[in-house]
Amino acid sequence: MIICALYGILAVVSFIQLLMLIIRGGKEQNIYHILMYTICAVCNIAYFAISIARSADMAIICNNITYLGGVFLPLCVLMRHADLCGVKLHKGLIATLMTGSIFVFGIVFSTGYSDWYYKNVSIKKVYGVTQMVKEYGRAHNSYKILLMVYVIALIAVVVKAFRDKKRLPKKTVFSMMAVILGPCGVYLCERLLNAPFELLPFSYVIVLGLYLNIINKLKMFDMSSSIAGVYEKQEEYGYITFDLNKNFMSCNKMAYNIFPELENVEIDEMAKNDESILYNEIIQWLEIDEGEEQKKKKINVDDRVIICKLRRIYVGIRGKFIGYSVELIDNTSEDNYIKLLNNYNADLSKQVEEKTEHIRHMQNSIITGMATMVESRDNSTGGHVRRTSECVKVFANAIKWKKPEITVKFLANVIKAAPMHDLGKIAVDDQILRKPGKFTDEEYTIMKTHSAKGAYIVSQVLAEVQDENFKEVAINVAHYHHEKWDGKGYPEGLSGTDIPLEARIMALADVFDALVSKRCYKEAFNYDRAFDIIEESLGSHFDPELGRIFMECRPKLEKLYNDLPE
Secondary structure, eight states: OHHHHHHHHHHHHHHHHHHHHHHHHGGGOOHHHHHHHHHHHHHHHHHHHHHTOOSHHHHHHHHHHHHHHHHHHHHHHHHHHHHHHTOOOOHHHHHHHHHHHHHHHHHHTTBTTBSSSEEEEEEEEETTEEEEEEEEOGGGHHHHHHHHHHHHHHHHHHHHHHHTTOOOOHHHHHHHHHHHHHHHHHHHHHHHHTOSSOOHHHHHHHHHHHHHTTHHHHHHHHHHHHHHHHHTTOTTEEEEEEETTOOEEEEOHHHHHHOGGGGGSOTTBOOOSSSOHIIIIIIHHHHOOOSOSEEEEEEEETTEEEEEEEEEEEETTTTEEEEEEEEEEEOHHHHHHHHHHHHHHHHHHHHHHHHHHHHHHHHHHHHHHHHHHHHHHOTTOTTHHHHHHHHHHHHHHHHHHHOTTSOHHHHHHHHHHGGGTTGGGGGSOHHHHTOSSOOOHHHHHHHTTHHHHHHHHHHHHTTTOOOHHHHHHHHHHHHHTTOOTTSOOSSSOOOGGGSOHHHHHHHHHHHHHHHHSOBTTBOOOOHHHHHHHHHHTBTTTBOHHHHHHHHHTHHHHHHHHHHSOO
């Protein structure tokens, strides 16, 4: 009874194997795989039924069913092998083999009605297991001949594939051959050794259990064949496929042309760790799997530019991840065209930049000239424009490190705008502008109009400048550099952060220069007194945060002013 139970367990295991195959492969499963596992499951049930049969008639019916595996399993394996090896079987051969299988199966089913296959069949119990006692008939050798034909055909398919120099996954090919050769060998051993029990159920379970482990390889190979069909007529595209272990599976002619080293890589093996472009650019790229569905890169192979697109390959209902495909596109001509275009654009951009720089230089010269002209009319501020501009440069450099949130471009615009801060004085009457002493209240009121007038003049001078950010900074510098943090400045009495940042920067440089320079109404203050006055004015006249940064610039500002010519 233990052996009967064992046959029952084998039948259950066969059905589990069939279910596992269906789950793994889903709707994309190969039909020959399904037939192979279905036939083996049915056969193992029949073997179990024989082991518990109580009559010879029941045993004969079950024995006939077991021949499904004997005559049709080899046909399924042969057809699947031909697909795998890329060998097209002649329709006449397929028809002959099918006819032979049906013929032998029909003869087997004549048991009990004729003595062609079995002359006589009876049953006996051995250790509680029902066994059939068979006396073979004249046609029994037809089954052996059929098996021999299948084995020869299978070997012929493999030989033809290798003779045609088709690159095949050798391990997988030989593993599949075991599916037919294994049970055939067991069958022969049973007959030669006159085994007391049927061993084929064990061979079916073992062989197909091992075969489940190569299903993914077969899926990968089938997927590679499908990819090959897609790229077959697209000579400008190449492809290479790899399994999950980065083992090479297949490629087309263009891939061989790009990577000649592929000729030395065996199917189902990884390219060697060497200095080849294939290993360095493709295999190592596969090693860096960041879970992306697809990614691409550009590589140079000799004098060609190749675009590589890496994609994941999925199969089955659940989308099982089984490998990778690398698409290769020769982008040399497009890349060369783009280079030519880029060179042309670079030359054109250089010319435009040169023209723009020339225009910018002219604008700066005009602005500087106007500022100098204004300064020449003002007896009290000689060199003020040049000194404040240099002072702003030092100050802006310190701000760049202390307040990284303020952009370099913004600070560069403040530096460029600094010479224009007093441009409005050109509209102030000479009698007031060139007055040697202090202003009366009325004169001071007129003098204060220079900031608003300066903003208007700057806006007109820069009307055609396309850099809107620079224009805004320059206008604000001219307009608001006399505003005070506490709101007591002019022309609008702005306070705190309502005063544009650029104007708050300019105010510190403007006042510092006024303090350390000689004017008609005062002598120049020494550095100690000048910085004391600025420090005392933090939070009232000046932005306290910017003021502290300005105070830290003292060593550089002192050096700047000491080095300036008189």
